[in-house]
Amino acid sequence: MILRARIVVPVTAPPLEDGAVLISGGRIAEIGRWEDLRKLASGPVHDLGESVLMPGWINAHCHLDYTHLAGQIAPTRNFTEWIKSIHAAKSAWGFSEFALSWLDGARQLIESGTTSVANIESVPELLPQCRDATPLRIWSFLELTALRPRLSPAQLVDDAATWLRSLTGGSGGHGLSPHAPYSTTPGLLTATARVAANHGWPVTIHLAESDAEFEMFMYRRGPMHDWLAAQRPMEDCGLGSPVQALERSGMLTPGLIAVHVNRLWHDDARLLGERGACVVHCPQSHAYFHHSRFPRPELDAAGVRICLGTDSLASTHRSRGIRPLLSLFDEVRALLQTDAHLDPQRVLEMVTIHGAHALGQLGVLGELIPGARADLTAVPYSGSLEATVENVLQHHGPVSGTWIDGRLVFHHQLNPAPARP
Ligand SMILES: [Zn+2]
Numbered sequence: 001m002i003l004r005a006r007i008v009v010p011v012t013a014p015p016l017e018d019g020a021v022l023i024s025g026g027r028i029a030e031i032g033r034w035e036d037l038r039k040l041a042s043g044p045v046h047d048l049g050e051s052v053l054m055p056g057w058i059n060a061h062c063h064l065d066y067t068h069l070a071g072q073i074a075p076t077r078n079f080t081e082w083i084k085s086i087h088a089a090k091s092a093w094g095f096s097e098f099a100l101s102w103l104d105g106a107r108q109l110i111e112s113g114t115t116s117v118a119n120i121e122s123v124p125e126l127l128p129q130c131r132d133a134t135p136l137r138i139w140s141f142l143e144l145t146a147l148r149p150r151l152s153p154a155q156l157v158d159d160a161a162t163w164l165r166s167l168t169g170g171s172g173g174h175g176l177s178p179h180a181p182y183s184t185t186p187g188l189l190t191a192t193a194r195v196a197a198n199h200g201w202p203v204t205i206h207l208a209e210s211d212a213e214f215e216m217f218m219y220r221r222g223p224m225h226d227w228l229a230a231q232r233p234m235e236d237c238g239l240g241s242p243v244q245a246l247e248r249s250g251m252l253t254p255g256l257i258a259v260h261v262n263r264l265w266h267d268d269a270r271l272l273g274e275r276g277a278c279v280v281h282c283p284q285s286h287a288y289f290h291h292s293r294f295p296r297p298e299l300d301a302a303g304v305r306i307c308l309g310t311d312s313l314a315s316t317h318r319s320r321g322i323r324p325l326l327s328l329f330d331e332v333r334a335l336l337q338t339d340a341h342l343d344p345q346r347v348l349e350m351v352t353i354h355g356a357h358a359l360g361q362l363g364v365l366g367e368l369i370p371g372a373r374a375d376l377t378a379v380p381y382s383g384s385l386e387a388t389v390e391n392v393l394q395h396h397g398p399v400s401g402t403w404i405d406g407r408l409v410f411h412h413q414l415n416p417a418p419a420r421p
Pocket residue numbers: 061062063120206259311312
């Protein structure tokens with residue numbers, strides 16, 4: 001099969017005018033100008049006409065099971081209060097509420113051009129059914145906490161690993177997600193790092209998100225410290241920043257996907273860069289909580305790869321009274337509102353090739369090259385070649401088509417182009 005479009009954006013090469021992608025066996029066999037690839041066409045040709053065809057986007061942080069909490073939790077005066085609110089909302093839900101919410105979130109991502117997601121799984125019982133019920137490529141990260149634990153850290157992580165090894169189905173992968181330094185313990189983090197390294201699994205964690213977390217670890221005080229003092233040992237507080245807490249536990253490795261990272265101490269960016277960790281920024285969630293400025297310049301200077309994520313809709317504002325949907329395009333527009341001078345190509349890399357790097361999928365996802373998975377998305381476009389990436393980033397609403405493994409899994413007003421030579 002060949003997909004032809006007025007402009008094809010490979011991401012790791014300049015945009016191609018009148019480009020085409022040859023797909024065979026779910027992978028990209030060739031990419032180039034239509035006039036060169038047409039000679040290779042032995043199967044059907046789908047001409048997308050006035051469109052941009054590019055890799056499917058990669059959402060590096062999401063909680064699909066909270067999708068139906070959209071607009072349910074008002075921003076609270078501090079982060080600790082919000083955590084209590086979401087725990088209360090979740091306690092009223094059963095299996096079916098979580099499953100329907102998870103599946104609806106997967107559908108919303110596909111309809112907005114995302115083909116892979118790093119998802120935090122707080123209700124792992126959903127996965128055997130849900131992963132098979134969506135074509136979305138899902139990396140399921142099993143969430144671990146250690147507040148009032150009934151098991152030792154080693155037992156908690158070993159049980160999680162046993163469960164993950166039994167997981168079948170789906171087209172992505174899996175890994176471990178200690179929730180955050182404050183909701184776990186150094187013992188749990190150390191055990192996670194050891195087990196993940198043994199299995200070659202990626203690890204993701206919410207890190208240095210709020211001022212309350214920073215204050216708890218740096219100074220052993222504040223609202224989060226006071227809330228958690230009866231629920232976990234606090235000997236790891238007062239010793240330095242949250243990033244330093246991960247360093248002490250052996251968690252800062254090239255397989256680490258650190259989410260949020262809004263509060264850095266002096267040497268933290270350098271440490272993250274040297275250890276090869278990736279950082280995920282979630283612009284709409286960041287705005288919802290009014291967190292401290294995201295330190296993109298510091299992380300950039302330290303060579304840290306930055307990805308984008310949607311986080312959950314539980315921490316996304318309604319816009320003009322309209323319920324939000326999971327969409328990386330919405331995150332990109334929110335990012336550009338606060339960081340307008342970002343190079344458009346760099347932003348595109350955050351939602352494609354950087355996400356592929358975080359998931360250990362370089363050369364497989366996030367770019368259009370021979371041998372990569374045929375995960376693609378298309379949006380309508382009739383502007384200039386030079387401004388393609390800049391304009392595509394401003395797209396909103398559903399995309400016109402999403403393909404996973406070369407299979408069309410969603411389309412919206414994807415009208416065949418008039419026949420052309
Ligand atoms: Zn999150």
